[in-house]
Structures are given as structure tokens and as C-alpha cells.
Amino acid sequence: MGTRWQGTMVVAAVALALGAGSAAAQSPPGVTVQTFQFKPTPIEVAAGSKVTFTNQDDITHTITSGTPESRDGKFSHPLVGKGATATVELTQRGVYPYFCERHRSMRGEIHVK
Ligand SMILES: [Cu+2]
Numbered sequence: 601m602g603t604r605w606q607g608t609m610v611v612a613a614v615a616l617a618l619g620a621g622s623a624a625a626q627s628p629p630g631v632t633v634q635t636f637q638f639k640p641t642p643i644e645v646a647a648g649s650k651v652t653f654t655n656q657d658d659i660t661h662t663i664t665s666g667t668p669e670s671r672d673g674k675f676s677h678p679l680v681g682k683g684a685t686a687t688v689e690l691t692q693r694g695v696y697p698y699f700c701e702r703h704r705s706m707r708g709e710i711h712v713k
Contacts, residue, residue, distance in 0.1 A: 629643055629650075629651050630651065630654060631654070631708065632653075633653060633654065633655045633656060633657060633663075634656040634657060635657065636657070636661075636700075636703055638653075638663075638698075638707070641708035641709055642695075642709035642711050643710055644711045644713060645711070645712055646713055647691055647692065647712050648691050649689070649690070649712075650687050650689045651688050652686070653686050655679035655680075655682060655683065656682060657681075658682050660678055660680045660684075660702060661678075661702060661703065662677060662678050662700050663676070663677050663688065663700070664676040665697070668699055668704040676701070690710060690712045692712065694712055695710075695711055695712075696709065696710040696711075696712065697709050698710065
């Protein structure tokens, strides 16, 4: 029962934080992909949050977890052209590096608290 209560408390705290502004509650944390860069990076989110990536370039990028040298297989989504979006949900705390498969100098990090 103890852990169940703790979980409830964490959810309540997150809800309070998000409730600070109704606009903020409606727009999940986001990363923009623009001129071969992920912005902002690193991005910090609470565990269980969804992070939405939006492509602002005309060409295709990907968000692929890990690094080009060491993929971890957690996620890989193409962003095909301007306006394309992809959402990643991370439930475990940690640091999640990601990169673009087509432009390996494009790298970012999601910090899940
Ligand atoms: Cu790219």
C-alpha cells in the first residue's frame, strides 16, 4: 500500500505543476526540428510525459533513440517533411539520447525526471 500511495502523490504533484497554466496543460513538452538541429536540447520532462517532435524543415529527419554508434532500439520515427510530428512517451527516469539517422551530427537528449 505504501508504494501505491507514493504513486498517487507523484501524480497529484505533476497535475498541480501542469495546472499552473491551462495552456501549458494542453501543449505537451515539445522539440522542434529546424535547420538540422533539435531545439531545445536537452529537454527535461516528468516520467510518463509525452514529448512531441515537430519537423520545421522541408526534408525528412528521424528521431532515433541512442547514438549512431550505439542504438538502443527504444524508438525510431521518421519525420517526413515540414509539419510532420512524432510523439515519444518515456515512463522510466533516465537520460535518453537520440539522433537523426539521415544526419548523424543531429543529436539531442531527453532527461526524464
Ligand atoms: Cu536529419
